[in-house]
Amino acid sequence: MTQLQEPATTGPGAERPAPSVRQLTFQFAAGPAIPVLSVVIALVLGAIFVLFSGNDPLRAYAALVQGAFGTPYDITETIVSAIPLVLTGLAVAVAFRTGLFNIGAQGQLLVGALGAGWAGAQFASLPGFLLMPIVIVFGIGGGALYGGIVGLLKAVRGVNEVITTIMLNYTIVFVIHWLLQAGPMTAQNAFGTPASTPIGAGARLPVIIPNELVLFSRLHAGLFLAALAVAFFWFLLWHTPLGYRLRAVGLGARAAAQAGIDPARHMILVMAIAGGFAGLGGMIEVSGVFGRVYDGFSSSYGFDAIAVALLGKNSPLGIVFAALLFGAFVHGGAYMQSHAGISSNLVAIIQAFVLFVIAAESLVRSLTRRRGARKPMEAIA
């Protein structure tokens, strides 16, 4: 797959593919060996780091595993942490498949959460069978809109999506400050942290594990929505004409254009789809976990998503496993900090190593491949 002929990169901005993104898409074509290896390398690097900072790495990792999987409750909490990562991972991956680098899953998730939080509070009195679909539509719609802007600017004005998504991630943070501190969504009785009005009972995703099985489990029906989203991702990309065209654009926008596929249109579309995935993730967090939007909501899921997508090879199953791994990091990390006295931020360090090793993996290939065959990623802007 890595030997694909590169198209010329001299076309108009909107038609220029991002080859190194494609390269990242296909570099793991050899199966799960390399992702697993990159995690192992990252864990070893993390262990060395723990050792140098004067702690016992085995104790750290034991606590991490204990925290993530030690009890049935912990297992359900790990899954709760993994659900938004699955959705944002899909948001990054579907864009990668179309040759776009979506750094904006974070912002798209937040807009989805806002949409769901607003609709869930606005129509709170509606019964669940009416309210739930409305909230889902607002969540997906909010994210899709925010992602669609990125695709539109890329298609119409040739604006690099990396820039737009970074800027939009920060833009929404301040919009949320306003909405929740002094704006139309501010709740009257938010204690301390600015928050929105709670959503109606009909907008809450129910807990799916009965108390008799796992006491106080928070594992909610968002799990099914996430599973549906994964299935949709797989079906869309590999079993529909649209998915075929999206992947064609990702493999080479110019070649796709020759075959009558309009890359610009598909870039707008795929960014809206990507935003929809992330927006659904935001909706699930609001409806399944928090019951409202509050300031400082889900601060890093969107960035973890890049690691999830790359580690999961942009494939449906890969994303699920990668999200579970990072979900385990998130939940187990808190336990590691409280029980082994090792900062839960060790997890972020390991995650950074994972990403770095993935980047390095692509370079090993680029070194062994015939030189001169590869054109670089387009410029930022």
Next chain:
Amino acid sequence: MTWEMVVGASVFAAMLRLAAPIALAALGGTMTERSGVTNIALEGSMLVGCFFGVVAADRTHNVWIALAVALLAGMALAALHAYASITLRADQIVSGMALNILALGLTTYLDYQMYGTTGTPADLAAVPDLHLTFLNGIPYVGEAIADQNSIVWASLLLVVALQVFLFRTVLGLRWRAVGEHPRAAETVGVDVRRIRYAAVLASGALAALGGAYLSLGVVHSFTDGMTGGRGFIGLAAMIFGRWTPLGALAASLIFGYGNALSTSLQGATVGDTKLPVQLLGTLPYILTILAVAGFVGRSRAPAADGVPYETEGHA
């Protein structure tokens, strides 16, 4: 709402204070992207500058050593990015993201292990303010600029110096040539890799100076993630300033002014409505998107920006 809240000397002073770290990050971005390497790890360099500056100030009680350590930390992170993107020709965005996560994880981790929940020591050596006492009598000017931190002045000097360097010196011309057309630059004997390495390291140092300013110049302590995205605002200022040092400064001043307003207008009202000051925070990002999209001027990146280069000898 009063005029004092909008154009008062204290607002002007706050604008300079808030613009300085953004300008330093933007200068870093300008230097590296002019040579053709995208570095979104400026945020990370800034953060390690913040943290290791504080650690060094705590250990040595010498602010100059602390500053040097801060710059070295920023350059160390940048060196990883340089190695990944220049030597290994890895994806520069992925490498930058990884380093940003690494910087946040590393500083937060070490902060917890070294200072626990008590926070960094209170009696840190600080970068001194520059008291221009001869200005004190002058209305407005005195309050606006007489007591700024030394790093604020240093950043203004750096803007001028780097503007001259990039556009009025031979090395600056080569620097830009490498960012526009590395193959052409190489054929006339310019060492593309060396300039790019220098540029990425310089960007790390500049961003880290901005970070050290925050921790050692302004608040005299370290808190987790205290850069709060200023490295990214710096990238925005770089783009909005069209990849020139002077432009970057102008953009940083605009963004800094927006920041200053969102503080000074806190709780202010027009008629009966409270001003949505929080929305002022969106200004840098929206202006930048508009600039890149060509709605506010046209911002164009160096042609070879973000493009790894293979020397002809290897082809």
